[in-house]
Structure formats: structure tokens, C-alpha cells
Amino acid sequence: MRNSSTVADIGEHAVIEHIRERVPPLPGEVVTGIGDxxxxxxxxRGALAVLTTDTLVEGVHFDRDHSSPTDIGHKALxxxxxxxxxxxxxxxxxxLALSLPADWLVADLDEMVDSLLALAFRHRTxxxxxxxxxxxxxxxIGVTAIGSAKPRRVLRRxxxxxxxxxxxxxxxxxxxxxxxxxxxxxxxxxxxxAACRRRHxxxxxxxxxxVALGRNRAARACMDLSDGLSxxxxxxxxxxxxxVRLDAEALPIHPDARAWFESAxxxxxxxxxxxxxxxxLAFTSPPAFRGRLRHVRRxxxxxxxxxxxxxxxxxxVRIGRGGKDEPLPRGYEHFPGVG
Amino acid sequence: MRNSSTVADIGEHAVIEHIRERVPPLPGEVVTGIGDxxxxxxxxRGALAVLTTDTLVEGVHFDRDHSSPTDIGHKALxxxxxxxxxxxxxxxxxxLALSLPADWLVADLDEMVDSLLALAFRHRTxxxxxxxxxxxxxxxIGVTAIGSAKPRRVLRRxxxxxxxxxxxxxxxxxxxxxxxxxxxxxxxxxxxxAACRRRHxxxxxxxxxxVALGRNRAARACMDLSDGLSxxxxxxxxxxxxxVRLDAEALPIHPDARAWFESAxxxxxxxxxxxxxxxxLAFTSPPAFRGRLRHVRRxxxxxxxxxxxxxxxxxxVRIGRGGKDEPLPRGYEHFPGVG
Numbered sequence: 285m286r287n288s289s290t291v292a293d294i295g296e297h298a299v300i301e302h303i304r305e306r307v308p309p310l311p312g313e314v315v316t317g318i319g320d321x322x323x324x325x326x327x328x329r330g331a332l333a334v335l336t337t338d339t340l341v342e343g344v345h346f347d348r349d350h351s352s353p354t355d356i357g358h359k360a361l362x363x364x365x366x367x368x369x370x371x372x373x374x375x376x377x378x379x380l381a382l383s384l385p386a387d388w389l390v391a392d393l394d395e396m397v398d399s400l401l402a403l404a405f406r407h408r409t410x411x412x413x414x415x416x417x418x419x420x421x422x423x424x425i426g427v428t429a430i431g432s433a434k435p436r437r438v439l440r441r442x443x444x445x446x447x448x449x450x451x452x453x454x455x456x457x458x459x460x461x462x463x464x465x466x467x468x469x470x471x472x473x474x475x476x477x478a479a480c481r482r483r484h485x486x487x488x489x490x491x492x493x494x495v496a497l498g499r500n501r502a503a504r505a506c507m508d509l510s511d512g513l514s515x516x517x518x519x520x521x522x523x524x525x526x527x528v529r530l531d532a533e534a535l536p537i538h539p540d541a542r543a544w545f546e547s548a549x550x551x552x553x554x555x556x557x558x559x560x561x562x563x564x565l566a567f568t569s570p571p572a573f574r575g576r577l578r579h580v581r582r583x584x585x586x587x588x589x590x591x592x593x594x595x596x597x598x599x600x601v602r603i604g605r606g607g608k609d610e611p612l613p614r615g616y617e618h619f620p621g622v623g
Numbered sequence: 624m625r626n627s628s629t630v631a632d633i634g635e636h637a638v639i640e641h642i643r644e645r646v647p648p649l650p651g652e653v654v655t656g657i658g659d660x661x662x663x664x665x666x667x668r669g670a671l672a673v674l675t676t677d678t679l680v681e682g683v684h685f686d687r688d689h690s691s692p693t694d695i696g697h698k699a700l701x702x703x704x705x706x707x708x709x710x711x712x713x714x715x716x717x718x719l720a721l722s723l724p725a726d727w728l729v730a731d732l733d734e735m736v737d738s739l740l741a742l743a744f745r746h747r748t749x750x751x752x753x754x755x756x757x758x759x760x761x762x763x764i765g766v767t768a769i770g771s772a773k774p775r776r777v778l779r780r781x782x783x784x785x786x787x788x789x790x791x792x793x794x795x796x797x798x799x800x801x802x803x804x805x806x807x808x809x810x811x812x813x814x815x816x817a818a819c820r821r822r823h824x825x826x827x828x829x830x831x832x833x834v835a836l837g838r839n840r841a842a843r844a845c846m847d848l849s850d851g852l853s854x855x856x857x858x859x860x861x862x863x864x865x866x867v868r869l870d871a872e873a874l875p876i877h878p879d880a881r882a883w884f885e886s887a888x889x890x891x892x893x894x895x896x897x898x899x900x901x902x903x904l905a906f907t908s909p910p911a912f913r914g915r916l917r918h919v920r921r922x923x924x925x926x927x928x929x930x931x932x933x934x935x936x937x938x939x940v941r942i943g944r945g946g947k948d949e950p951l952p953r954g955y956e957h958f959p960g961v962g
Contacts, residue, residue: 315671316779319862321709321847322675322770324777327666332654335752336661337718337767343759344722370660379676381720381765383683413674420682421760426720428676428767431661438663440655508660523658 291393292386292418299416302390303380303397307411314377314410323412325377325430332438334373334431338363339381342422350466353392355485356425357399363510364429365407365489366563370508372439372498373431375407375491380414381426388423396425407491437498439506439567444524448504448568448595453490453587456513457541457552458483460559465544477540487563494565496583502576503567514557514612516566517593521601530593530612532605553605554613568595630732631725631757638755641729642719642736646750653716653749662751664716664769671777673712673770677702678720681761689805692731694824695764696738702849703768704746704828705902709847711778711837712770714746714830719753720765727762735764746830776837778845778906783863787843787907787934792829792926795852796880796891797822799898804883816879826902833904835922841915842906853896853951855905856932860940863907869932869951871944892944893952907934 291299304318315324327333340346340360351359361378368375380400384393404411409429462484465476490508497503505524507516513535521528537556545552569577581589593603601612630638643657654663666672679685679699690698700717707714719739723732743750748768801823804815829847836842844863846855852874860867876895884891908916920928932942940951 315774315777316710320780321706321845322673322712324710324772325672325674326774327670327672331666333664333666333672333769334661335664335716335718335767335769337720337752337765338754339720339722339756339763339765341722341756341758341763344757367660371655371663373661377674379674379767381676381678381767383678383680383763413676415677415765417678417680418683419680419761419763422758424678424680424722424758424763426676426678426754426765428674428718428720430672430674430769433663435654435665438654441659506660 287391289390290386291384291388291390294390296416299393302394303414306397306401308405311410314412317412318414323379325412328432331432331434334368334371334433334438335428336364336367337426337428338367339424339426341424351485353396354399357396358403358486360425360427361400361403362487362489362563364427365491366508366510368429368431369489369491369494370439370506370565371431371433372437372494372506373433374495375409375429375431377410377412377430378404379428380411382414383417383419383424385419385423433498437501439494439498439503441505441507441520442523443504444520444526444568444595445504445570446526446595446597448570449591450517450528450530450566450568450593450595451589452513452536452566452592453493453564453589455536455538456509456562456564457545457556457559458538459487459561460555461541461544463561476544480538480540480544484561487561489563490565490587493580493584493587496580497567500576500579502573502580503569506565506567509562509564509566510560512558512560513566514614517612518601518614520566520568521599525599527596527598527600528593529596530603532603534590534592536588536590558613626730628729629725630723630727630729633729635755638732641733642753645736645740647744650749653751656751657753662718664751667771670771670773673707673710673772674767675703675706676765676767677706678763678765680763690824692735693738696735697742697825699764699766700739700742701826701828701902703766704830705847705849707768707770708828708830708833709778709845709904710770710772711776711833711845712772713834714748714768714770716749716751716769717743718767719750721753722756722758722763724758724762772837776840778833778837778842780844780846780859781862783844783859783865783907783934784909785865785934785936787909788930789856789867789869789905789907789932789934790928791852791875791903791905791931792832792928793903794875794877795848795901795903796884796895796898797877798826798900799894800880800883802900815883819877819879819883823900826900828902829904829926832919832923832926835919836906839915839918841912841919842908845904845906848901848903848905849899851897851899852905853953856951857940857953859905859907860938864938866935866937866939867932868935869942871942873929873931875927875929897952
């Protein structure tokens with residue numbers, strides 16, 4: 285029988301207990317976990333600390349009609365692990381900040397936390413602390429993730445050099461197709477595949493890839509695709525002071541996404557470039573690093589790494605398509621300006 | 624002339640730029656600050672990392688009618704610095720997660736960030752990253768603070784031993800009086816002093832005290848008064864497996880708070896014990912540590928440290944008052960349960 289208590293019924297301290305009792309035994313480097321004023325951890329010796337925070341807001345990043353508590357808990361951590369992966373950092377610890385509507389069911393809370401912890405366990409990440417508050421409006425779930433990387437193994441955005449090859453992992457476009465379909469039920473396109481919907485609802489962070497790129501020093505610049513491939517390429521180019529020329533034909537657009545974009549009358553290339561939330565990694569690597577990339581490929585199973593363009597000297601970012609060359613369109617903004 | 628643009632007018636990237644351009648030059652240990660997928664910092668050599676996160680939600684923790692953007696920015700960081708102080712950790716880095724209503728003015732954003740950064744600067748804390756999202760409801764401001772403490776210098780809740788003296792810093796009750804007065808304009812009490820209102824709106828974290836207690840190993844257990852003195856004493860006792868006997872006459876109740884509680888027909892002792900958000904520190908220290916405490920006092924200016932009770936062997940937590948001894952009433956819950 286499903287427990288019908290709400291979080292307001294049981295109160296802040298009981299909510300924290302519900303979370304704490306779900307956390308597996310602490311690893312040795314965690315001196316103090318949940319339950320004191322702050323968590324205490326022993327940093328990896330000789331390593332840098334990599335810090336990121338990302339928040340999911342109900343009605344902005346997810347909708348309770350479409351996202352289950354399992355989806356929400358998974359994604360809240362995944363988007364943070366993706367940021368660490370983009371820096372070449374191995375995830376180590378996480379903090380969870382929950383602002384909960386009073387009518388949230390304890391059963392939903394438990395499901396969300398279990399899902400977050402399952403993903404954390406897969407990536408050897410320990411939930412060491414957090415904060416629980418009431419929300420008079422949306423559910424807000426903030427995660428801070430702390431990772432570890434050796435000096436000179438950190439991947440930044442500003443290291444791309446002319447003649448580097450631009451790679452992207454996995455496939456692109458599926459999350460955007462999944463989201464568009466959820467938002468526009470009456471859209472002319474047919475329903476996109478379960479793979480597309482799942483990609484939006486429960487993305488995978490490319491942790492093994494990011495860590496392997498960093499440890500093998502196989503990339504000169506790297507970024508995740510939280511805001512889409514266009515955005516990532518434009519930012520790497522701007523930060524590095526270089527240009528990029530992408531090849532539209534080379535883009536690894538997810539076949540289901542391509543089919544759905546076409547059925548909806550959209551250009552698959554533009555849609556896949558602009559679509560956010562693929563949580564793949566884009567990186568640049570010179571041809572001379574081919575041996576290092578081979579080491580990386582051994583660590584990432586069957587995740588494809590596709591060359592999609594080249595870094596250029598001029599600061600123009602362009603995409604070649606059917607013999608023509610055009611400026612790369614700008615990507616997606618989570619929080620669009622109108623000015 | 625005050626800028627009347629809203630955050631939605633300028634968009635996510637411009638909001639991040641507004642924050643980034645306000646951050647002072649980065650200290651040497653910050654390898655990467657705002658503007659990459661994550662921040663990168665060099666941990667203090669031989670130190671533990673102390674991690675905490677605390678979120679302020681509009682309508683729950685503050686009200687825009689009473690709290691200015693300057694108040695909100697200050698308090699969002701102060702409550703986190705207080706958690707680090709309670710662990711004996713020196714604050715080092717912070718991350719800021721903002722969920723912003725679309726109608727928030729850029730001028731208010733700037734004021735809030737300037738205030739947070741002014742407090743950060745005073746405590747040698749660097750804002751290294753964060754996240755900006757839209758909010759369809761309240762303003763939500765989450766801060767993660769990362770501090771540093773040497774091993775065996777960390778202050779926890781569970782170290783209190785029988786015959787330790789219980790101390791509290793500063794004064795108690797002022798924040799509760801300030802909050803109650805703001806919430807109940809028509810309350811029978813006269814208006815509380817500006818000092819009480821300010822204590823609620825813009826609390827000071829006891830950073831110097833926490834760090835000095837840790838470095839001098841002058842406390843066996845420590846906690847901050849975010850949820851009130853009763854709550855702190857009960858938790859230290861429970862975590863340490865001991866009892867405590869407080870002396871009501873010894874409590875350093877703020878004189879303005881005492882006057883206001885009395886004018887409102889409330890018992891000042893009960894109100895000051897239950898009132899949250901004083902952000903003082905409660906700690907225990909055996910008589911033999913008197914020399915260490917002298918070193919601590921030299922570091923904290925004129926902040927008083929008042930002995931208010933003693934740790935006992937039995938697990939009862941009691942307060943003596945007018946020759947009578949009664950159980951210590953339970954404290955304040957930010958997120959009250961009704962069950």
C-alpha cells in the first residue's frame with residue numbers, strides 16, 4: 285500500500301531522516317555525512333576540487349504530468365554529473381537542496397531520493413548533506429556536485445587550437461524531440477519514440493568519457509551539451525579565440541529524432557543543433573592525439589565519438605551543408621531574453 | 624536613474640554576466656571561476672573540505688515586503704557561513720543557485736549580488752560558480768559554501784562530555800522578536816527595536832569564533848542557532864549521548880528582545896529559547912580548556928561568550944528556573960509537521 289502522507293504531515297526533520305536512512309554506508313573519506321551542521325570530507329590527495337551546482341524547477345525544467353519522481357531525482361543529479369564530466373572530473377560527493385510543496389507525498393519523495401541515490405551509486409558519488417525547506421510554489425531541487433581531477437588533467441573550454449578535430453559523443457536531437465513532443469501533444473508530427481522521451485526525461489551523463497578524456501589528456505577543450513551543440517561549439521570557439529567549421533552531414537542525429545523532426549516539418553539539422561539537454565560531450569582533439577583517443581575509446585563501451593568538424597584560425601563559426609557554408613545558428617536559452 | 628529592466632528582459636547569459644563582472648579578481652587557488660561547466664579550486668594542503676548548502680525561499684524564509692535585495696543577498700550567504708563556523712571551518716568558496724521570477728528587476732539582482740559579495744569579501748570567500756534559472760513562483764536563492772578545517776580541528780555535535788560547560792555566543796531572542804513583529808503588525812507589543820529587526824533581516828555568522836574554537840581545540844561540541852537555542856542544546860545532547868542542565872537566569876537574552884516579549888505578553892525565556900535564526904554558536908567546553916578559551920576570546924573582539932549550563936551524565940535536558948527544574952521545551956521547525 286502506498287503511503288499517502290505528505291511532507292508537511294511528517295515535517296522537516298522526518299523528511300531528512302527519510303533521506304538519511306536511504307544513503308548507503310559512507311566510504312572512508314567521508315568524515316561526517318548527513319546530520320551535522322555541514323559535511324566533512326577528505327579531498328583526494330594532490331587533486332583539484334571541481335564544483336558545480338544546477339537546479340531543476342518545476343514548470344521550467346520539468347512538469348509533474350510528464351516526469352515521474354524517479355525521472356526528477358535521476359535528472360537532478362545527472363545534469364550536475366554532466367558538468368563534472370565536461371571538466372574531466374570524477375564525481376565524489378553531492379549535496380541536495382529540496383524546496384518541497386506541502387502537498388508532496390512522502391512516497392514520491394522516497395522514490396525521487398532512491399532514484400538520485402541509484403545514479404549516485406553507479407558513479408561512486410556519496411550524498412553527504414543538504415537542506416530541506418518548504419516551497420509555497422514549485423518543487424525546486426538543487427544539487428551541488430563535487431568532483432576531483434588531477435592538475436593539468438582538467439578540461440576547460442578555452443584550449444581549442446586550429447586544426448583540432450571537433451568530436452561529439454553519442455547522438456544528438458533526441459532530447460529535443462522528446463521534449464517538443466511532450467509539450468505539443470497536438471503537434472502534426474507522429475509521437476516520437478520512447479527513446480526520445482526517455483532521453484529528455486532521464487538523461488545519462490557521460491562520466492566515463494569525461495574522466496577518460498581528462499586522465500588521458502586526450503582533449504584540448506570540452507563542454508557538455510546542456511544547452512545544445514550549437515551553444516557548446518560557439519562557446520568553445522569564443523573562449524578559445526578560434527573558429528570552427530562543422531559538417532552538417534557528419535552530425536550524429538538520433539534516427540528517431542530525425543524521423544520525428546521530419547514528420548513535424550522541421551529541418552533535422554537545425555533542430556538537432558539548437559536542441560538542448562542531450563548531455564553529450566563536445567570536445568576538440570588534434571590529429572596527433574589519435575593514440576590517446578584510442579585509450580579513451582576502450583573506457584567508454586559502445587558510446588560513439590563522431591568527428592563533426594574542425595577548428596579554424598579565423599573566429600567564424602560556420603556549418604557546411606550541401607556545398608554551402610553558413611553561420612552556425614545560436615542555441616537554446618533556458619531563460620530566454622526578449623531584449 | 625534606476626534601471627527598470629527585468630531579468631527576463633536581459634536573459635540568462637546576461638544575468639550571469641551581471642554576476643560575474645561583480646566578482647573581484649580571483650585568488651591564486653581558484654583555477655577556474657564563473658564561466659566554465661564547473662569551478663576548479665585547489666584545496667588547502669592537509670585540510671578537510673567542509674560542505675554545506677542552505678536555501679532561502681520567498682514566502683517561507685523572507686518576504687519581499689520586509690527584506691530588501693541587500694538583506695536577501697546577505698542572509699543567503701550568512702546562513703551558510705554560520706554552518707561552516709559551527710564546524711570550525713574557515714569559509715573559502717561559494718556557489719550561488721538563483722531561481723528568479725521573470726519580473727525581478729536587474730537593479731534588484733545587482734543589489735542582492737553586491738550584498739552577498741560584500742559579505743563574502745569580509746570573510747575571504749570567493750564566489751566561484753552557480754546557476755541561474757527562471758522561477759514560475761517564488762524567488763529561490765540557494766548557496767553552497769565550501770570551507771576548510773584541519774583534521775582533528777573539526778567541531779561536531781557529538782563530542783560533549785559530562786561536566787563540560789555549555790556556552791552561547793552573543794545574545795539570543797532578537798531575531799525572533801524582529802520576525803514576530805514583522806509578521807504581526809497589529810501585535811499588542813510595541814514595535815521592537817531596529818536592532819531586533821536587523822538581526823532577523825541581516826544576521827551575522829560567527830565565523831571568527833567558529834574558526835578560533837576549531838583551531839584552538841577549545842570546544843568539544845558545537846552547533847549554530849539556526850533553529851534556536853533549545854533545538855541546538857537538544858541536538859548536541861542527543862548526538863553526544865549526554866544530558867544538559869541550563870540555567871534560565873544565565874541566558875543572554877537581548878535586552879530589546881526581552882522588553883518586546885514582555886510588552887507582547889510573552890515569557891522572554893521561552894520565546895528566546897524557541898526563537899530561531901539567532902545564528903549564534905552554542906558549544907561545550909570542559910573547565911580544563913579555560914586557557915584555550917582565553918586564546919579564542921582574543922580573536923573575537925567584544926563578542927560575549929556566556930556560560931549557560933552544564934553537561935550531565937543522565938540524558939535529560941532540563942532548564943532550572945526560580946529553584947524549579949523543567950524539561951527544555953522543543954525548538955522551532957522551519958517546516959513544521961502536523962502529524
